[in-house]
Amino acid sequence: MILQLISFTAVMVLGVLVVLSFDPLRQVMVNGVFGLSLVVLFVVLQAPDVGLSELVVGTVAFPLVLLATIARTKETQRPK
């Protein structure tokens, strides 16, 4: 019960923090922590399959595509 309360609150706080980080690079890091808190929440809600999915996806796939896009869209914004 206490564990569920803590996990739900952590997810809510981290979700708000993800939206409020405006720099894309910082947002990728906060999104990683948000994904981990979601995994903890899914396991606490007795859903290990969903937790596994979110773990492999949020650790490998999400940061990869986001960082590649940030690198690609930043490099021509430097003043020549």
Place this chain on the structure above:
Amino acid sequence: MSRRQRLTLFSVVALGLSGFVLWAMTDLRSFGDYAGTYGVLLNKVGVSERHASNVVGAIVFDFRGFDTLGEEFILFSSVMGVAFILRSSLKIKDQRPLDAVSNDATRTVGGLMVPIVLIMGLWLAAYGYVTPGGGFQGGVAIASAAVLVWTATSYRAFARLTPAPTLDAIEGAGAAAYVVVGLVGLGLDGAFLANFLPLGTAGTLASAGSIGLLNWASAFEVAAANILLYREFFQEYVQTFPGVREER
């Protein structure tokens, strides 16, 4: 409409929307007070009817296998869309981008961990209908072994290990195998995606009939689709490196 007007309009609408959403949420049954019948029924008959101890896996590939077919084709067409959108940029075939990892410790440890991650992904996919896991999770874990190859070594090693025509073939074969198994079930039992193999004993690998075949088909398809996706994004990223010559 300027930005300020847009935000004011949004705050007015958001107040109304959140009021509606909260009103609708409090109309649901309270948390933990579950009254549905479909889930209770499936929990009761899932193991005895399909001999699969992971009831969620049995639902994904057997009881609601048609939805999984739709999801696989979403995956397939999204990867096709990404390849199409990013295809018009420069192709770097035999370039040498200066991104090779020069630290020996990183290369050794990273290279040694690639087969470990690969075996773990295959294990997750294989035991999908016995313990938590399944084709989708195992497929993404197999794709992350390929990402580890790129992280620990260089882009050239990654490109050599994962050639695009092979990946295209594996992805297409996985999606087609799912449909073929469904059609065989239609021919043998009269229903699309019917379970036609003998059910073994629950809790072992030899159980759950044709769920195993569908499991492996979707594992291959998800893994190949993910690696193709990462390939496209790596090609975009590598073009930001100095020394990459374009191919005319």
Place this chain on the structure above:
Amino acid sequence: MAYYPFVVAAVLFIVGLYGVVSSRNYIHLAVCLTVMQSSTYLTLLAIGYVHGGTAPIYVGFPKHTRAVDPVVQALTLTDVVVSVVVLALILALTIQAHKRAGTVDPDKMTEMHG
């Protein structure tokens, strides 16, 4: 505690929507979209929860133990894997838009060019 999960899901949805509406960067917009998607996963799993239930995996358990609803877990599972591929599609569009317009700011890309 009876309605707390649904309140959390509603908060995530509205906050994600605010992020999408007021974003100055397409990448930030895509990540806020995934926050909205997480609120739907939360709602689904909270609907299917049973007090005192275990996971619906019967390895070593007798068959009549109370378990949570497996159907919503099956729906959420494939959703999570597909959402990353859809995010990749949005980011591919961002890269192409950056090549044409030189910026990733939605407010600056208001005109349509041939």
